[in-house]
Every structure is written in structure tokens, then in C-alpha cells.
Amino acid sequence: MTDASQPILRINALTKRFDDFTALHGVDLNVAEGEFLAIVGPSGSGKTTLIRILVGMDELSDGAVWLRNTRIDVVPANKRPTCMVFQSLALFPHRTVGQNIEFPLKLRKVPPAERKARALELLDTLRLPRDYYDKRIQQCSGGEKQRVALARALAFDPEILFFDEPLSALDYRLRKTLEKELKDLHRRTGKTFIYITHSLEEAMVMSDRIAIMKAGRFEQIAPAEEIYARPVSKFVAEFMGEVNFFDLRNGQAEGLLMTPETAAALAGRSGTLTIRPESLRTLPEGQAADLTFEGEIVAEYLLGSRMQYRMMLATGQEMIVEVLRENGVAGGIGAALRVGCDLSAAHLIEEARDAAA
Amino acid sequence: MQRRDARLGLLYSAPLSLFLLLTFLAPILLVAAFSTMPEKVFNLSQAPDFSAYRTVLAQGYWKSVAWSLFMALAATLILLVVCWPLAYGMAKVFKRFTLVLTIGVVMTLFVSENIRLFGWVLTLMKGGLIEGYWRHWTGTGFDAPLYNGPIIVFGLVYVYLPFMLFPLAQGISMVPDDARQAAYDLGATRWQILREIDLPLAMPGIMVGSLLTFVLAAGAMAESKLLGGRAIITIADEVQTAFTYGQNWPLGAALAMVLIAIIGTVAIWAISKADLDKMMGGKS
Numbered sequence A: 001m002t003d004a005s006q007p008i009l010r011i012n013a014l015t016k017r018f019d020d021f022t023a024l025h026g027v028d029l030n031v032a033e034g035e036f037l038a039i040v041g042p043s044g045s046g047k048t049t050l051i052r053i054l055v056g057m058d059e060l061s062d063g064a065v066w067l068r069n070t071r072i073d074v075v076p077a078n079k080r081p082t083c084m085v086f087q088s089l090a091l092f093p094h095r096t097v098g099q100n101i102e103f104p105l106k107l108r109k110v111p112p113a114e115r116k117a118r119a120l121e122l123l124d125t126l127r128l129p130r131d132y133y134d135k136r137i138q139q140c141s142g143g144e145k146q147r148v149a150l151a152r153a154l155a156f157d158p159e160i161l162f163f164d165e166p167l168s169a170l171d172y173r174l175r176k177t178l179e180k181e182l183k184d185l186h187r188r189t190g191k192t193f194i195y196i197t198h199s200l201e202e203a204m205v206m207s208d209r210i211a212i213m214k215a216g217r218f219e220q221i222a223p224a225e226e227i228y229a230r231p232v233s234k235f236v237a238e239f240m241g242e243v244n245f246f247d248l249r250n251g252q253a254e255g256l257l258m259t260p261e262t263a264a265a266l267a268g269r270s271g272t273l274t275i276r277p278e279s280l281r282t283l284p285e286g287q288a289a290d291l292t293f294e295g296e297i298v299a300e301y302l303l304g305s306r307m308q309y310r311m312m313l314a315t316g317q318e319m320i321v322e323v324l325r326e327n328g329v330a331g332g333i334g335a336a337l338r339v340g341c342d343l344s345a346a347h348l349i350e351e352a353r354d355a356a357a
Numbered sequence B: 001m002q003r004r005d006a007r008l009g010l011l012y013s014a015p016l017s018l019f020l021l022l023t024f025l026a027p028i029l030l031v032a033a034f035s036t037m038p039e040k041v042f043n044l045s046q047a048p049d050f051s052a053y054r055t056v057l058a059q060g061y062w063k064s065v066a067w068s069l070f071m072a073l074a075a076t077l078i079l080l081v082v083c084w085p086l087a088y089g090m091a092k093v094f095k096r097f098t099l100v101l102t103i104g105v106v107m108t109l110f111v112s113e114n115i116r117l118f119g120w121v122l123t124l125m126k127g128g129l130i131e132g133y134w135r136h137w138t139g140t141g142f143d144a145p146l147y148n149g150p151i152i153v154f155g156l157v158y159v160y161l162p163f164m165l166f167p168l169a170q171g172i173s174m175v176p177d178d179a180r181q182a183a184y185d186l187g188a189t190r191w192q193i194l195r196e197i198d199l200p201l202a203m204p205g206i207m208v209g210s211l212l213t214f215v216l217a218a219g220a221m222a223e224s225k226l227l228g229g230r231a232i233i234t235i236a237d238e239v240q241t242a243f244t245y246g247q248n249w250p251l252g253a254a255l256a257m258v259l260i261a262i263i264g265t266v267a268i269w270a271i272s273k274a275d276l277d278k279m280m281g282g283k284s
């Protein structure tokens, strides 16, 4: 019945205006059935606004949202088959754990015995002890509350489950555990998850695709590896971690030594050449890579098994280099450093695309 | 450490406790003592004989008690319904307007209750503001809607509105918005949100407002005197009469004791039933 190739959610030119401020500028997005999509972006980029519109808590100003073949942006939140896990969790403080989980079933007039059976099942699913059924919400720890909120959302049995930074209030270790559990839960339930987070790391661990948002627009929507290797803009490149940029003008860039083959490949092209610190390797004297950089170490940091150097090029530009510790250079600050990488490890953001973003 | 804190707390609260004891408990004890005296005496030196209580039972004062409680209950229920939307607006919807409304409602308290009620009498009476103009323009008059039970309840609702409105608004403001939104998202209708989220979470405010209005309205008499024209005699009125015209202090005291006992029981029952702490989400 459900065609796997048909997206479960289609967002079409969605715009949201608050008085004179436009929070979302005609956003388009397709989400596949069973997908885990993470939406990341800096504070104020419109992530919460988007998700609140998708679940029906706010109204859009323009555009349309389709769930399979139904247009849902005209349906009130309590009639939509979607459900959201709030950042605050929004558990009902006057109800027990069991009553919280059963809430959506109670609304549907499911008989109490059946309700309870389902709630106990969900406690199992979320790895909470069954005797938590009668526990008060106030007596639960942060991680337990998190699980109760998830169980309540699953009891609703939504077509799409939305999350608005549900883990951001938890400490690091608990967050790591819950990230894995969430990913696991996604696999077991086969539901479509749309997950907002500030943390790129979280997005990479869990999601099938990442949508990067900036000032009310999607910059790039792609699997993590692709976004990492082939960012469409400097913003995305920087968002995905430390990166070195070089301005390429008609195949020429200052501070960059190229082999003749490289020069030929880049001839006539303009844009921003992005090179990740860890794709660079140290080069012995006399040896050259496709792209070679020469300079002087101005700072060095030990990052566990890796070394990071800040290197000053002759042009005055600073560059970040990251290599395995055993490949590091002796001499420390002030020492000369020669690094390079293959052309395939560098990614060119073409002029026109970045200017448009 | 904890014991020292407890003792310090006791010490700090001692002056106020003593003051409350003297000003609150002492008059009640005095009234209690008087209620046991033989009727029509004006001192406490007689042997107690409880004859005043016999009079209370024999002379049908229970009707006044019943009317007072019934009208207080009616006024409380009406106030709950009337104030809920207004309090909801104050707590969640109106922004600047909440302040305007608060000041407006509080201002009415600056004018004495009797004067405000008399204002209503002038408005509603035959030949008053409404009927007078009506007759002037149409030539036909009508009876004043005064001097009956419902107008007394109206008076109670009017006078005690602030005592319901503010606690209710306070209670509603304690209902977290995200809980309402989550319920809505999980499929709850407006009524289901009201029943499952708003009412239980605003219960402390509902209880405080209801208790305040009920207790005040049960002890009220100005409404029945002015608007009701004594169509119904309230128990407070009977107490006053016994102390003044009746010159029967023990009877007045006995009536007062009955009223205090009933209202005290209702209040304690409601408070224990409500378990304010638990509803506030406190540790329990």
C-alpha cells in the first residue's frame, strides 16, 4: 500500500513570517518513509519554528505540507498523525509514569486493561522497570523522564515522530547512551524520525541524512559523509568541523604549491578550496603532493592520538593541520612544516554556488 | 544542624504566632465561652447551661444556616464558571490588559461593599436608573428585580468576584504551557485538555478561590439586607440581630459557633482533600 519510493512527508515552499520578521523562507523538503533525518543549525535558524509548524502547533504563512497524499498543514495538531517530543519533555506532573504513557490511549477511549498492557510493553521497550508504572514523574531522573516522554510519544503511534533537542539538557554520558538507544529504537520501530539538534556529533551518530539550516533556509540536505566531504558552502564546511579555506582565482591561489597535473585540473576555475585538517599529511623535504603547503608552526595541541598544528604560511594565512602523533614533526613551535594532500581530498566550492547562499 | 534550624524557625515565627493567637483565637474563645452562658446575660460569671444552643435548635435558625450555605455554594459555583475564562485570559492570553483588569478589579475594593451594593439598588429599583428610564421612554414600567433570592446570589457573585478571580488566575498561570501543547499534540480536544490538564493543574488556585468565596459568602449579610430586602435572612444577619436588637449575647454567640463549626469543617475537609502540596507537584 505504501510505496517505498514515495516520500512520507513533503514540504513545499513553506514560509513563516512573524510580523515583519521572516523565520522560514520557502523551505522545501522530502522525507522518506522510515528515514532518520536530523536538522541542525545555529541558534535562531528556524528549526523549532519549522517543527512546530509540521506538528501543527503553529500555522504557516505560505506553502504546503503533505503527509503521503494528505495535505496536513490545514489539519489541527490534535488531528494530525504526528507527535513531538519537546525539549522540556512536557510530561504531565500530576500523573504517574503509567498515566503519562497511557494518555494518548485514554484520549482514544482504549479500555483500561488494554491501556495498561500497552504501557507496560512500552516500559519494556524503553528499558524501564515495569514497577515504574506507578511512580510519580517527580521521582524520575532526567534520563528516565526522557524515556517516559518517548514511551508516551510511541503510545500515540505516530506516523512521524518529531524531536526538538530532547537530549540537550542531559549530561554527556547519558546523552551518549540515549543517542544509541534512540537510534536502536528507530531501527526497531521502523518509524520516521525527524530530529532537531544543535550537536552535529549527535546528528552524525544517529541520522540517515542531515539537513543543515541557516537563517530560515536549508543550506544542504544529504548524508553526513557527503556533507562532510562535499559541502555546498563555506557555512556548511565550517559547520561540519574545522576546515581550511583557500581562495581560488582562475586556477591560482596564494600560498598553494601545485603539481603541473593539479594546475591543469584547476585551470580557469574559481571558488573556495576547502581542505580538512585531517586530510593533510606531513611531507619530507623534496617530496611534493598534489597540493603542498609550506610554513612555520605557531602552535601545537595534543588531541589524544593525534597532533594538531597551527601553521603560518608565507602569505600570512594560518592553516590547521591534523596528523597522527607518530607522523608529527619534532622541533615544536617555530619549526618549519611541509604538508600536503591529494587533489581528491580537497573540495572546491564553485564561486556561483557560494555567492548564491 | 537541622534541629537548630527548626528551633530558629520557631523563634522567628514566635512573635507573629503569638499575635495571631491573640487576635484570632482569643475572640473565638470569648464567643465560645459566651455561647455556653444562660440567655440574656452580659457576663461570663454564670454557670454554663447551654440553653442558647437549645434555642438555636428550637427556633428554626437552621433555615438561615441552610440558606446562607446554599447561597454561598451557588455563588461559588457561578463564580467558578464566570471567572474561569477571565482568569484564563489574565494568566495566558492578555498581556498588558491583565494589568488594566487587575487594577480595575482592585479599585472596586476601594469603595465600601455597602456603597457599591446600594449603587445596584439605585440602578435596579422601581423608578431607579433602569426602570425609570424605561418607563420614561416607553410609558410602561415593570417590577424591580430586587428583593428575592437570585438577586442576593447576584450580589454575592458581584462582591466576591475578586476573591475568586485572582486565586484562579494564579492557579491557571501555574499550568505549564508545554503540558497543554503536548496534550493537544497527542490528540486531546479542548474539553479533554480542560479536564485532564487545566483543571487538575490549576486545582490549588481553584481550591483557594472557592474556599475564600464560600467562606466569605456564607458569612455575608449586606447583600441580603440591601439587594434582598431581607427576603432571605442570612445567618450572619441573625447573629448580628441577636447581639444588637435581641440583646441576647449567648444566643448570638451560639449561632456564631454553629457557623464557625460548619465552615471550619468544610474548609478543613476541602484542604485535606485537596492536598495542596501534592497538586503543586511537590515532594510527597
Ligand SMILES: Nc1ncnc2c1ncn2[C@@H]1O[C@H](COP(=O)(O)OP(=O)(O)OP(=O)(O)O)[C@@H](O)[C@H]1O
Binding pocket: A018, A021, A023, A041, A042, A043, A044, A045, A046, A047, A048, A049, A050, A198
Ligand atoms: N513567536 C515568535 N515571534 C517572533 N519571532 C519568533 C517567534 N518564534 C520564533 N521567532 C524567531 O524566529 C527565529 C527562529 O526561531 P527558532 O526558535 O525556530 O530557532 P531555533 O533554530 O529553534 O533556535 P534554537 O537552536 O536556539 O532553539 C528566531 O530569530 C526567533 O527570534
Ligand SMILES: [Mg+2]
Binding pocket: A047, A048, A049, A164
Ligand atoms: Mg529551538
